[in-house]
Amino acid sequence: MVRANEEVEALLQEYADLIAISGGDAFKARAYEKAARAVGGYPVDVTRLDVPGLREIPHVGASIAEKIVEYLRSGRVATIEETRASVPAGVRELISIPTLGPRKAMVLYEVLGITSVDQLLDAVHEERLRELKGFGEKTEENILHGISLMQKAGEGRILLGAAMELAEQIVAELSGIRGCRRCTYAGSLRRMRETIGDIDILVAAERSAPFMTALAELPYTAEVIAHGEKKTSIRTTKGLQVDLRVLPPVSWGAGLQYFTGSKAHNIRTRAIAVRHKLKLSEYGLFHAKSGEMITSETEEGIYDRLGLPWIPPTLREDRGEVAAGLRGELPDLVTxxxxxxxxxxxxxxxxxxxxxxxxxxxxxxxxxxxxxxxxxxxxxxxxxxxxxxxxxxxxxxxxxxxxxxxxxxxxxxxxxxxxxxxxxxxxxxxxxxxxxxxxxxxxxxxxxxxxxxxxxxxxxxxxxxxxxxxxxxxxxxxxxxxxxxxxxxxxxxxxxxxxxxxxxxxxxxxxxxxxxxxxxxxxxxxxxxxxxxxxxxxxxxxxxxxxxxxxxxxxxxxxxxxxxxxxxxxxxxxxxx
The missing domain is CATH 3.20.20.140 (Metal-dependent hydrolases)
Structure with a gap:
């Protein structure tokens, strides 16, 4: 869940950009930028503060505090809505591109009539931006890179910190349900990737139904994408997908190893299993011929039976960690x-x-x-x-x-x-x-x-x-x-x-x-x-x-x-x- 402070930070930063685009007072724009940063990093939840409390935040004066209260009460701020209406929607779309500031976005609109990312891409490819003062070949390169960054961000990936905050909230909620033996997050979050596409949550329990129901009923669940006995997927109010899988306690280690990934790392470990005439899945490590389970309860047991030391999740990217483990040369990672x-x-x-x-x-x-x-x-x-x-x-x-x-x-x-x-x-x-x-x-x-x-x-x-x-x-x-x-x-x-x-x-x-x-x-x-x-x-x-x-x-x-x-x-x- 994104903190209310971060929502307000984004709103105030947008207003600062709108002021700059519309040719407003530069000092006023700077004041809103400072207030945005201050609110975003303030330790107290702004939803608990009134105007006097908000004014205790550095760089937040009476006018800004009143706008914050208005937004928290109604979800909108009249002044900001009016300013939005005065700026063409296309220009607002352009300033969402990393590396393209509000002034350049306004120049593109006023001189070349550009009101969309697609139009901007066409102008770059046709080299029309080079005719503008302050633009050049390097600017074009930066814009193309900025559009690429924006498109990747639009693929539903969020920053590691935001994903971790939400995942730990969900783990805390599910861990308190009767029958929960173990609960943690897996996937790219456990591997500490810098951005996260979706959140994988694992529970070890004999019965799955209470956990599936609890996830679907969380206050920040906006949509239940799938609801089943083994897996439930939701989309949060912020658009992030969360996948919950409930495993038999006996399969915990195998499931955790499998769903942590990465895919390339798992291919390596499964190949080792095949060489040992074994089969590795999310349910355990088995004899390939007889189907008899060998081990499954812990990750350490899985890796040990494959002739490997336990490999820390942050290394599981198929960058030589399996070969290093086989040689006994895995690093003792900093903690x-x-x-x-x-x-x-x-x-x-x-x-x-x-x-x-x-x-x-x-x-x-x-x-x-x-x-x-x-x-x-x-x-x-x-x-x-x-x-x-x-x-x-x-x-x-x-x-x-x-x-x-x-x-x-x-x-x-x-x-x-x-x-x-x-x-x-x-x-x-x-x-x-x-x-x-x-x-x-x-x-x-x-x-x-x-x-x-x-x-x-x-x-x-x-x-x-x-x-x-x-x-x-x-x-x-x-x-x-x-x-x-x-x-x-x-x-x-x-x-x-x-x-x-x-x-x-x-x-x-x-x-x-x-x-x-x-x-x-x-x-x-x-x-x-x-x-x-x-x-x-x-x-x-x-x-x-x-x-x-x-x-x-x-x-x-x-x-x-x-x-x-x-x-x-x-x-x-x-x-x-």
């Missing part, structure tokens, strides 16, 4: 328990939503040994950072560090990697930080050569310890930058710079395939939440899942290391910190 601290987080000093005190307290509650605060540096102008603000925060961090005896606090910053690879602040100022993360936040459309040189130069900076969200992608919204990442990975290995695995479900950057490539270069990694709110800190689980999909061990991940070893790495060969 969330191995993470000793978060090295990239923000507070309300810049674009975060929670105070320094609240962020630190929440981190301590997660049992971390260390925790870094890394607010934005001044070259991200909208954050209005100054030397004085950062130094004042450092004093606050040092004071808090003396209060939290079980967790050491690191004062860092997230630097901006400029168009030529330069970063904010001179060396003498950077030397005062415990940690510098450096990230690309702008100029995404530079040439491949320029982007590569830019990232490599940042790696070569003696004060940059981590490259944040390295490709800058936002899943389904913005493609990654076009750089030679093998050259970047080689530079990271050469300079001792870690690459971030950004755990935010919209980023998961680096992705698993890039992690596999970078690991071959000898790169080290940092799995960070990039939290802008206390509610974002648990996102770390998705970063760990992505790290596992990239075959990483805790030795590969710097924030699993003891603080003394981590500090040596952060010094990058002895540069002062």
């Amino acid at each position: 969330e328990r191995d993470i000793r601290g978060d090295l990239h987080t923000h507070t309300d000093l810049t674009d975060g939503l929670s105070s320094l005190d609240d962020m630190v307290a929440a981190a301590a509650g997660r049992g971390y040994a260390y925790y870094a605060v890394t607010d934005h540096a001044p070259n991200l102008y909208m954050q209005r950072m100054t030397d004085e603000k950062m130094l004042a925060q450092r004093e606050e961090v040092r004071a808090l560090d003396r209060r939290y005896h079980g967790m050491r606090l690191l004062h860092g910053t997230e630097l901006n990697i400029g168009p030529d690879g330069e970063v904010d602040w001179p060396d003498e100022f950077l030397a005062g930080f415990d940690l510098c993360v450096a990230s690309v936040h702008s100029h995404f459309n530079q040439s491949r050569q320029a982007l590569t040189r830019r990232l490599v130069r940042a790696c070569e900076n003696p004060y940059v310890a981590v490259i944040g969200h390295p490709t800058t992608r936002r899943i389904g919204k913005r493609p990654g930058i076009d750089a030679d990442f093998d050259a970047v990975f080689a530079a990271c290995a050469r300079t001792g710079t870690a690459l971030e695995i950004n755990a935010h479900p919209e980023r998961l950057d680096l992705c698993d395939e890039d992690i596999l490539r970078a690991k071959r270069h000898g790169v080290k990694f940092a799995v960070n939440s990039d939290a802008h709110s206390t509610t974002h800190l648990p996102y770390l689980r998705y970063g760990v899942g992505t790290a596992q999909r990239g075959w990483l061990t805790k030795d590969d991940v710097i924030n699993t290391w003891p603080l003394t070893k981590l500090r040596r790495f952060l010094r990058k060969g002895g540069s002062p910190r």
Whole structure:
């Protein structure tokens, strides 16, 4: 289920876009963008708040709070409906394309009369966009990629985090039903894929009827697609399909292995079974000739009988895991328990939503040994950072560090990697930080050569310890930058710079395939939440899942290391910190 906060976030962001399209006040559009982000990350459910309560949310003033209340009461906001009506529907369709902003969408409408994605595709193929000021061949490439992203998103796939939230709600509901022996999610969600097509839920029980009925009657069930003894499928109010299968308890292990997938991994395991004159199905492992069941209750038992160790679900993608298992060479994957601290987080000093005190307290509650605060540096102008603000925060961090005896606090910053690879602040100022993360936040459309040189130069900076969200992608919204990442990975290995695995479900950057490539270069990694709110800190689980999909061990991940070893790495060969 999508939280009400996220629904309101989407509404306010749409209004900001509509204001920009219609030539409205740029500051007003920016105010709604800020409010949208603040509401989306606010820990309290907005449906529980009145206007005064909503005004406690950063960047939410009286007018915005009243619109939120109006939407929650009626499902619409009159002002937004009027603004929608003033903007051609075709333009609204165009701004849903990742990489195409509201201003360019309006130009396409006013100059070329484009009011649909199909018309835009025709114009791109006919090279008519190149006649427009501010458009060019690179713009056309970005638009085509954006349309591809939008079409993939329209195939019913949702982000890992949203799918996990819904799946865990359903598992909790079904686990409480009498007769439930076991209940969990399977499929691509269990494998921690970055997007999920549908959710597979498995129950072990002697009787299936109570569980099938319960799923069909959940409050967020919009449609029952199929209702049977072994399988029931529903569609939620948000359009996501959920498939429930009830297995005999004796078949739990075989069913869990089968429905977790992937299809290619299962083909490999079934082929091994055939070589052993066995048959593997969702009901168990059987003698092929006699049909006698050999084992079925646990996944471990299935794999063991096939001559394999248990293979973690995040590896089951037919990328060599079966062969590695047969050789006894499966990696001991990093786990969330191995993470000793978060090295990239923000507070309300810049674009975060929670105070320094609240962020630190929440981190301590997660049992971390260390925790870094890394607010934005001044070259991200909208954050209005100054030397004085950062130094004042450092004093606050040092004071808090003396209060939290079980967790050491690191004062860092997230630097901006400029168009030529330069970063904010001179060396003498950077030397005062415990940690510098450096990230690309702008100029995404530079040439491949320029982007590569830019990232490599940042790696070569003696004060940059981590490259944040390295490709800058936002899943389904913005493609990654076009750089030679093998050259970047080689530079990271050469300079001792870690690459971030950004755990935010919209980023998961680096992705698993890039992690596999970078690991071959000898790169080290940092799995960070990039939290802008206390509610974002648990996102770390998705970063760990992505790290596992990239075959990483805790030795590969710097924030699993003891603080003394981590500090040596952060010094990058002895540069002062």
